[in-house]
Amino acid sequence: MPPLSSENRAPGAAFLLTQLGTHAARRFAEHIEPLGITPPHAGILRLVAMIPDCSQQKLATHLGILPSRMVVLIDEMAQLGLLERRRSATDRRNYELALTEQGERTLGEMRLLAATHDASFLAPLSSEEQETLKRLCQKLAIHHGLTPGVHPGYKSL
Amino acid sequence: MPPLSSENRAPGAAFLLTQLGTHAARRFAEHIEPLGITPPHAGILRLVAMIPDCSQQKLATHLGILPSRMVVLIDEMAQLGLLERRRSATDRRNYELALTEQGERTLGEMRLLAATHDASFLAPLSSEEQETLKRLCQKLAIHHGLTPGVHPGYKSL
DNA sequence: TATTGTTATACTCTATAACTATA
DNA sequence: TATAGTTATAGAGTATAACAATA
Numbered sequence: 001m002p003p004l005s006s007e008n009r010a011p012g013a014a015f016l017l018t019q020l021g022t023h024a025a026r027r028f029a030e031h032i033e034p035l036g037i038t039p040p041h042a043g044i045l046r047l048v049a050m051i052p053d054c055s056q057q058k059l060a061t062h063l064g065i066l067p068s069r070m071v072v073l074i075d076e077m078a079q080l081g082l083l084e085r086r087r088s089a090t091d092r093r094n095y096e097l098a099l100t101e102q103g104e105r106t107l108g109e110m111r112l113l114a115a116t117h118d119a120s121f122l123a124p125l126s127s128e129e130q131e132t133l134k135r136l137c138q139k140l141a142i143h144h145g146l147t148p149g150v151h152p153g154y155k156s157l
Numbered sequence: 158m159p160p161l162s163s164e165n166r167a168p169g170a171a172f173l174l175t176q177l178g179t180h181a182a183r184r185f186a187e188h189i190e191p192l193g194i195t196p197p198h199a200g201i202l203r204l205v206a207m208i209p210d211c212s213q214q215k216l217a218t219h220l221g222i223l224p225s226r227m228v229v230l231i232d233e234m235a236q237l238g239l240l241e242r243r244r245s246a247t248d249r250r251n252y253e254l255a256l257t258e259q260g261e262r263t264l265g266e267m268r269l270l271a272a273t274h275d276a277s278f279l280a281p282l283s284s285e286e287q288e289t290l291k292r293l294c295q296k297l298a299i300h301h302g303l304t305p306g307v308h309p310g311y312k313s314l
Numbered sequence: 315t316a317t318t319g320t321t322a323t324a325c326t327c328t329a330t331a332a333c334t335a336t337a
Numbered sequence: 338t339a340t341a342g343t344t345a346t347a348g349a350g351t352a353t354a355a356c357a358a359t360a
């Protein structure tokens with residue numbers, strides 16, 4: 001495809017962030033694809049490891065995924081042998097989700113792949129520039145109230 | 158929603174970029190909503206203004222939107238009075254898309270809203286930090302082969 | 315009555331293929 | 338035959354409402 005006219009207006013930084021963010025998300029999805037999981041699965045994997053005896057509703061709220069969709073995602077992950085549904089003994093309406101041994105292993109592999117992805121994505125920058133970018137992004141993320149480590153997903157506006 | 162456990166691993170910069178990028182895209186969509194258009198419409202508006210006598214196929218290729226979806230989007234924008242379909246005189250298979258006067262006006266308003274969005278999104282940073290962030294993002298965007306001014310959309314992996 | 319998980323349904327967006335009209 | 342635009346259709350994902358089991 002030929003490059004567009006040089007009449008392009010310089011895009012603002014916010015636009016650059018959406019370009020880079022989308023590109024990074026797509027590349028992350030490619031990186032974890034060999035594990036047989038998609039980005040929503042990856043988010044669930046991390047959160048279930050972080051929150052003991054997590055219920056599906058808690059997960060859904062934190063990840064911005066609808067409960068009805070969460071059912072399907074948990075079904076898929078249980079079928080992959082990554083986690084187990086156990087009814088809570090104290091309130092039998094709840095599940096207490098827990099990773100299986102294989103789930104723990106997959107989580108570990110996912111973290112390695114995420115680190116690889118991160119390094120390759122930032123490779124064009126010097127290590128000093130990488131630190132600066134990270135610091136500025138963290139500052140923005142905090143001010144915009146983004147939960148650390150939880151992807152906002154693409155829920156409705 | 159209570160904050161998550163402090164056991165959170167520090168996310169990499171690539172993850173921060175996807176968080177911020179998604180958040181920025183959502184806020185941009187909110188900003189332009191009063192114009193009665195969505196982000197795909199906004200991308201078309203900018204590109205039709207940039208490329209004279211643009212065909213739908215060219216648009217679709219540049220924006221990563223399928224030709225079949227492009228038909229619907231152009232239909233909508235024509236109905237809103239933002240652009241016109243004119244058959245090419247030299248090759249009657251092609252359309253030559255052109256903005257109407259109202260399309261030009263809407264484009265102008267959209268650019269103002271985009272500037273407002275950009276300023277408010279980056280407001281937590283000092284102007285020096287904003288410049289640094291923009292420079293680093295541009296460097297990354299160039300190295301990753303992202304077309305200046307064209308949102309990659311959310312096409313398949 | 316309220317809540318967790320689940321199912322059903324509608325709508326949007328993505329993706330592919332087939333069709334038309336032009337070339 | 339090849340290409341631009343269009344239509345039809347199937348598959349994800351999003352969103353809402355309704356339902357069963359449990360509290």
